[in-house]
Amino acid sequence: MRHVLNSLLLCFATLSILIFAWDPNAVANAAFDVKDESDGHSMFVRIEQNSRISNRPPQRQNSARSSQQSSRPSHHSTKQNTSPSTYSVDAGPITTQAPTSSTVCFRGGRGVLTPVQSSYLCNMSVLDDLRRIPETEASLARPAAQPAPAPEPIEIVITASDLLELIPTTPQILMDRGPFGLKNAHTNFYASDHQAQTVTETMFGQQVTIVATPVEYRWDYGDGATLTTTTPGRPVDAFNVETETSHQYTEPGRYTVTLTTVFEGTYQVDGGPTQAVSSTVTQQAEPVEIQIWRAVTRNVDQTCSENPSAWGC
Amino acid sequence: MKSSSKKSAAQWLLSGFTAFTLTFSLAGCSQTAEENPELEKTTDASLVETAEYVPASADGPAQNVPEPQLPISATEKSEAGAEATLKYFWEAIDYGRLTGDTTYAGLVSSESCDLCSDLISGWTRVYEEDSWAVLHGNMALEVQDLDISTEADRGETIAGISFVMTEPAVDFYEIDGHLEDDSFDTESTADWWAELNFDETSERWKIEWIGVEDHLSED
Structure with missing residues (x-):
């Protein structure tokens, strides 16, 4: 019916x-x-x-x-x-x-x-x-002699909110050595999925290629310290190596580390000129909790633990 | 520790080191000789049988020191494996302190571990120079916290261990029996931190960093 x-x-x-x-x-x-x-x-x-x-x-x-x-x-x-x-x-x-x-x-x-x-x-x-x-x-x-006017192209505009939804993956917080570390040591964090991400969609019969590029990383180490970088950081093999995104905790304890990644977007319609998305968008990584320990001597007597280069150490 | 107490200290060292060795050699055994007199009695009987062990003293270095044994559990990619490896490392360092042979410590040390290298090369050098050490007691190690983390992308398993360690007083002697001024007169206790990486090839934990915060600036 x-x-x-x-x-x-x-x-x-x-x-x-x-x-x-x-x-x-x-x-x-x-x-x-x-x-x-x-x-x-x-x-x-x-x-x-x-x-x-x-x-x-x-x-x-x-x-x-x-x-x-x-x-x-x-x-x-x-x-x-x-x-x-x-x-x-x-x-x-x-x-x-x-x-x-x-x-x-x-x-x-x-x-x-x-x-x-x-x-x-x-x-x-x-x-x-x-x-x-x-x-x-x-x-x-119409008279047959009058050709129809040529259709104008369909204009497709990608907004910031479109970009936010189309970004395939969100950079996550990675560590070299697990969610634990030593007070005053360089504890290294870095971001995953830091490459530009490309998405291709068909909209109104036109192929739209959208590129989301991470351009800024905002770190909050959970102890009051923050850092903004343009680099995602990098893994290191050794303990206590300072990097662009590592951090030294000055007190032992448990901290929650967060990362906000800022993306810029561009897009092309059917291989046309590259256009910029009007504004940047941000995405949040899953927070990471880290335990920081202390390692200090308890007396003033010189031992190998205090001076490993001393005689016999 | 002054020379007047060397004899009694050496005797104490004998029983202490025996208890220490037994404590760290037996996998899963956390008892000490003090807690279990029967354990000490059995250990003494084995020493009597061999009778070759001679503790270090002002007269000379220790002889026929029992070799450290890496327990099977140390090869497990687990918290227990990491802890057993850490204890084995210090057992092996004490063996090196008494003999100058630090080969055993090297088995569980990574090249990146600076303090490991210092201890391994330092004690080898001491004995190459015909010096020796007398340990007045045994090292005691208590794990405070142990975490394991596996990084899937890199295929690495890392263990972080926070522990408290008490080191015995140490006397250093030169070839002529001269007591070095650098001897450590009293035992010392410190909070330590170690990070170990499980080597998939050798199926063994290796210490990548160990020390106290004072050592950070030396990396």
């Missing part, structure tokens, strides 16, 4: 578009807002004539959304400009303004489309329909 209803509604939607296709004025002013909620993520696009499509983070609509929920780019492979449509898609904000007489909107969930006289969000599948249907109908409305 629902399927039948869906089909009817889709037909109704198609019919509405056909009407617009026959009316050049209406076509020129057509605008659609589309929402894609498939795979649990939301994406909004606005459809207008001769405009473009881009991914727009929904948090602009709803600031209460968490970054992880809000901004993952759609992984849909939409049909990219399969037709020289007079329609294209813009990244304008989701409209809440009163509809104009020339606006066609749809609302409804997946597979249920209802044209309404207002700007409502529609299922993403409408986008495909809108981009396919005008190819045929618009050609009927």
Whole structure:
């Protein structure tokens, strides 16, 4: 029953578009807002004539959304400009303004489309329909000698929150010699997974290559000492070797070490120019707890333990 | 320890060293001669049988000192293995102090262990120069804490051991029987730290660093 209803509604939607296709004025002013909620993520696009499509983070609509929920780019492979449509898609904000007489909107969930006289969000599948249907109908409305204008490329923008979610791994705290050490010795920590990480995603039929590069490491050694480095540190074979990221604890005890890694992001769309993500993002490593011991002499009598180079030592 | 007490000290050394050897040679045995008189009695009987052991004194170095034995447990990649290795190391160092032979200590020492190298080369040199040492007692070692960590990426297993060690007073003699001024008159106690690495090839723990905090600046 629902399927039948869906089909009817889709037909109704198609019919509405056909009407617009026959009316050049209406076509020129057509605008659609589309929402894609498939795979649990939301994406909004606005459809207008001769405009473009881009991914727009929904948090602009709803600031209460968490970054992880809000901004993952759609992984849909939409049909990219399969037709020289007079329609294209813009990244304008989701409209809440009163509809104009020339606006066609749809609302409804997946597979249920209802044209309404207002700007409502529609299922993403409408986008495909809108981009396919005008190819045929618009050609009927135009003289054959007029070629359809070339479609403009889809613009994809990767935000900082996109970058945060796409980073495959988080650098973790590593130690050479276990979670224990000696007071006043150089206890060495370093970060794992410190190489630039590359992720390739298909968005709107375009291949987007995103590179997340760790550029800063912020260490908190748990005893009040902190350190910011651009190097992840390195392992060392021997005990008590000072490194760029090692630390000397001055009191015995148990400490919790934390690491925050700062990433910069860049991305390319279909091998195009490299673009920078607008801001850096940070990721937290799992904290590490370390036990620091003391090793001191208890009397002033000279022994080999105090002076191993003494006679007999 | 002054020379007037050398004779009694040597006798004490005999029983003390025997108890020490037995304590660290028997795997899993934590009893001392003082705690178990029967153990001491048995040890004395074995010495009587061999009768070759001659403790060090002002007259000369010790002779026929029982060799340290690396217990089987020391080859285990476990906390018990690391602790047994540490105790064996000091047993072997005491053997070197009495004989100048530090080969046994070298078996469980890494090249990176500076104090190990100092002790191994130092005691060898003492006896090469015809000097010797008299130990007035035996070394006592008590483990305070022991942790093992395995770094999967590097395939390494590291043990960190915090322990308290009491070293006996030591008299050093030169070839003419002259008592060196550098002798250590009293026993000393210190908090020590050791780090051991399990050598997968030889299936044995090796000491990578051992000492007190004063030694850190020398690395």
